[in-house]
Every structure is written in C-alpha cells, then in structure tokens.
Amino acid sequence: MSVSIKDIAKRVNRSITTVSRALNDYDDVSPETKQLILKTAKEMGYSPNSFAQRLQKQQSDTIGLILPTFSPRFSDPYFSELLAGIGNKAVDLGFDLLVSTRSPGPEENKAYEKLVEGGRVDGFIVVRTRNQDARIEYLLSKNFPFVAFGRTDDCNRFSYVDEDGYYGMQLVAEHLAGLNHEVIGCITPKPDLAFTEKRIAGLRDGLENYNIKLDPAYIKAGDLTQKSGYELGGELLDLPETPTAIVACNDLMAFGVMSAVQERGLVVGKDVSVTGFDDIPMSEFSHPPLTTVHQPVYQIGSMVCEMLVKIIRDESSEHQQILLKPSLIVRQSTGIYVKKAK
Amino acid sequence: MSVSIKDIAKRVNRSITTVSRALNDYDDVSPETKQLILKTAKEMGYSPNSFAQRLQKQQSDTIGLILPTFSPRFSDPYFSELLAGIGNKAVDLGFDLLVSTRSPGPEENKAYEKLVEGGRVDGFIVVRTRNQDARIEYLLSKNFPFVAFGRTDDCNRFSYVDEDGYYGMQLVAEHLAGLNHEVIGCITPKPDLAFTEKRIAGLRDGLENYNIKLDPAYIKAGDLTQKSGYELGGELLDLPETPTAIVACNDLMAFGVMSAVQERGLVVGKDVSVTGFDDIPMSEFSHPPLTTVHQPVYQIGSMVCEMLVKIIRDESSEHQQILLKPSLIVRQSTGIYVKKAK
C-alpha cells in the first residue's frame, strides 16, 4: 500500500530509527543522511500514518467539537463562522477537528464520554454554555482539557472566552433610551443558557439608569431561531400597549421580529425599533440593516482553539479567562421614537 | 492510564486474544467467559483505543469533509444544515467526521492529499462541485472512495446526489411567466460552480417556453452571499429597464436582493418579485417570506453519508447517482406583475 518508514529505510540502507529521527529533525543524524532521507521520502511520496504516530505518542492531536443543535433542522450562520474560526486555527496548529452535532441531553453526554474514554480527542471546545452544564461538570471531573466559549454559574474553574453580554446589552439599553424608547420588549433564549440571564440583566440595569422599567411581561423566551423571533415578536406586537422597541438576544431572532413588524404594516426603525446580538454577516444586508452588538465569532473561534492547544501542550493549569468588550453597531433598524398624538 | 485489553486479560486470567475475541463476539469463546469478560470490561470502564484499532485494521472509520469557504467570514446556514445531516448519520454508522474549511485552490488540494495519504480518512464527501473539479480528479486518480453532493461536467464516473437545478429553475420560470413577468434578472454564483450553468439554462429554457427571452445583460455573477445579492440586485434595479422579477440562485442572495429592492422604496412581491433557491429555514420567516425552490439539505447530507459508507464497506464499484426532483415553494416574495401606465 502506502510507503512507510520501513520502505524508506530499506531504500537508503539505514535503520528505521535513523529514518524516523531524520524526519523529525533530530540532530544525531548527519546532514547528508538527513538530506538523503528527506529527499527519498518525498520521492516515494511518504506521509506518516497518523494512527501509528498517535498510538505511539499517546495523543490524538485532535480537538473535539460537539455542536448543540436544538432542532433537527440545525441551521445557524453563527456556528458556521465559529466552526471556520476553530477549524482553520486547528489546521494551522496541526490538529484535527472532530465535529458532531447532538441535541442537549443524555445522548450528548454519552458522545463526550465516548470521545474522552476512547482517547479519541485531546481536548474539547464547549460552546453555548449552560448554567448547570453537565458537559463541563463531566470534563472537570475527568480533569480533561477543554476551553469554553461562554461562562457558567461558577466559572473560575476553567478557561473560557466570552463576550460581555451584560455590557453589550447596556449599550443597547443606552442606545434605545437615547432614542426615547420607553416600552421595550425583549426576546431571549431559554433560561438555562448561561448568557440569557446576563443579557437580560444588562438590558434591565441599563434601562434603569434612564429610569425605564423592563416589564417582565415584555420578556419572552424563544430558542434563537428566526421562527421563534417571528412568533414571539408577533406576541409582543399584539400586546395592548405595543412596545416601541424590541431587543432580541441574537440576530436570527431579530430578523424574525422584523418580519413580524413588517407583516403588520409597520416600519422597522420608525414605528418599531429592533436590535439583535452577534452581528452575523447577514445583518449588514437585511432590510433595514440591523442595529446589533458585534461579536467577533471567527476570532473567538481562533482564540478558543489556540487556548485549548496551549493547555493540551503545556498542561498549563492556570485558567485563562477572557472577557471581550463588545461594541454596538448602529444601523437602520433603530430610530427615534416620536410619540403619536392620541 | 486508561484500561486496556491487557488489563482485562490479567484480571480474568485469560489471554488478550480471548478477551479481544470475546469483546468482538466471536464464537470460539465460551458463553461463560464471554459473559465474564464483558462484565469486567464494563466494570473497569474499558473502552477501546481507536487508534490502535485503526492502525491494526488499516482503516480509519472516518469521513472527511472539507468545506469550501469563499470568504474569510464563512457563514452559510445551508452548510450548517448539511453538516448536521452528514454528522448525525456518520455517528449512527460508527464513523467519525473530520471537518475543515479551505478556500478553493492549491491549499485545498493539499488538504485532500494530506488526509488521503496519511490514511486519515476512509472517504470524502465533496460538496459544491465545480466544473473542472481538481478535488474530484484527484480522488478519482487515487481511486479513493468519495461521494459528491453535486455533479460535474462528466459525472458518470462517480457517485453523487444532486438536486435537479435545471428542473427547479424551470419551475421558477413557469411560476414567474404565469405572473406576467417578462423582464427578468438573474443572479448566479461564479460560472465555475457546476450548478451555475444548469440553473441558468433551466431558467432560460423555462422562460423560452413562454416566449420570454432572458437577456444576458440581466445575468449577474455573485458569490452566494447576501452581500453580493444586495450589490448585484442593486445593479439590476438600476438598469434603464428595471426587471420586474429577480431570480437568485440561492436564498442568501435572494435576501440581499430583497434588501436592495426595499431600500429603493419598492415592495417585494408587488413591484419586484424575488425568488431564491435552497429553502433554508430562514426563508419562511423573512419579510416577505421567500418563494424558493426547496432542497432537503439535511436529508441530502444523510444520504450522501450513507452512500459513502456503503462504498467504503462494500467496495461496491457501481456508481449510484441520485437526482432529486425539487419542488417550488410559493410564498409572498413573488406576485402578479401589473403593467404600469406610461
């Protein structure tokens, strides 16, 4: 089949040890032999069998990523970008990326266990953290390397990258308050997601600074899909006292809200302001373009991956915790609220 | 470290051969020992080292998927759904899915070569086929198992699943013709993508059946992003004779077109009709909801994966080629064109 180190050894009349060491650039191989071996290796089209390497080295050079999918039709532009960030960095660092998708629950935990116990991966990237996060509990209990994108309740026990959603939502609050909005609706994900609470709190506290109250009846829990934004946005708009601004916790739901608004013959950014969170590429080209909180997902993917590899390689046990300060991208989906004559 | 077959052997006082055979349910192990071995294996928390297995069996039980990303900010809901379909099926079949992203070009080819030559994967899923597809040429030359999602110029040399884009576009043409549209614009991907030509041809021929000519000046090549839909849609709308309908070759570009239309104060579905292709989940909740050609991406992912595994396992060399008949989903982004008085 494919050429092995043994074939090369035979060809150059050296031991397999020497060939191996030449290929790995050890310095107890003379420059000439090294040259020769490298050359014939290339000639013969040698490429190492990674399973043999990994078996011997007792490491997998593989990073695991299990995407939590909530519906069978999993379709989130946010994750594709994160995936690209992680994947490209992983390749740069010589790691493979093993991906699967699982909906949260026992099946998901089993998937983690299988990869850990089979020695299949050297570490995990855990995304979309939850408050009581079984995945994280498990990985901590096994002392298995991982980095999270997002925090949990007690989060100083591991490394993570997160964006400061509390602060981001304060920016939104400030922006909306500055536009005279007073009746504000909010569409969140399910409360078990770690960032849900933080974002609501940010919005609430931010509005309070301007003496605006966020009525709990105006907070609706969705599932981050456009569909739920559409439905819950509709519910908010059909309330007796219509909100003049609706804050969605991600862009996808914001798009859904915009559709609901427009369906009612209202103009987004004039009659009702809508904001999102994430700033996915689409947001710039929606109609109207979406005011949202930017999240550098691609870079976050890169960072998370790099941190994980560092942990895997160094066994450095101090936790690195990065909290990014978000910025607000103001576009045309928000505008001044002008009180209508009664 | 983790328990191996050797540890079990020691514990139950049998050879490692017997343990291995018991675990693999060979019938030259007595029922009692088999029972015992299975029990202690579970007790000790044994799980096989997949690298050792794969090294020995000379197969990787892994499927490779290299997503072609065109921009650094890769963000395509279409691919996340495909990924989920492939990934979940792969898990069911006991395969790992190895994912990375690469933009088309020499780097991409190298990535394929590396995985093939390193024995890293048993087969590939090739997506978004191109006319002269170097990836496919390479895999064919190596006689390496793969299944494509999409066809190429000469496509009876390998297995694929594709949706009949020619037919799908004919449906669009028929629909638009039925709505009195005569000046029709079209936004395509780059011509090297395999489906581009087919879709244009479908549209052109479909329109011709109604004696409507598709003016080449009204065909613009984009890159499948919302952004390019927005920009090229704008170009079409600014033409001296404005098209009354714009056909985009995917939903994302269609969204961009809708934004461009709306930005000009026109109403989508009334002043200008817009159609997409793919029917991603968002399309149902855009404003207005998008008329588009449905593509069961999740299922396609499943199918492609299943076909590949079959090829890997059986070495069955007959090519299976599946062409799905698409259906048109009519929503509110298209409407009757009423001639305006001059």
Place this chain on the structure above:
DNA sequence: ATTGACATCCAAAACGTTTTGGTATATACT
C-alpha cells in the same frame, strides 16, 4: 484404541510509528 469433530483457548505476529539505551568510530585532550 483410533479417528474426527468440536469447543475453548492462546502465543506470536502484525499494523507504523517513536523512544530508549545503547554501540562504534573518529577526534581531541592529557
């Protein structure tokens, strides 16, 4: 008593690497 069939087990080789713990030769220093 021999033969054959069957059930149950196992030692050793193999998969393709890396690493350990050397050896042999040449050169340099007392």
Place this chain on the structure above:
DNA sequence: AGTATATACCAAAACGTTTTGGATGTCAAT
C-alpha cells in the same frame, strides 16, 4: 597510550489492538 567527547548510527521495546495458525481437551463414532 589512555581517556574523554562528539558524531553517526541502530536493535529492540513499546503503544493497544486484531488476526493467524495453531494447541489442548472432550466426546462420539468407528
């Protein structure tokens, strides 16, 4: 001459499996 050092090499073990090609013992049929 003897010793130390450096250079260039290598045999064998190890990683954790599966598979090959038996070995051994029992029982039934001849």
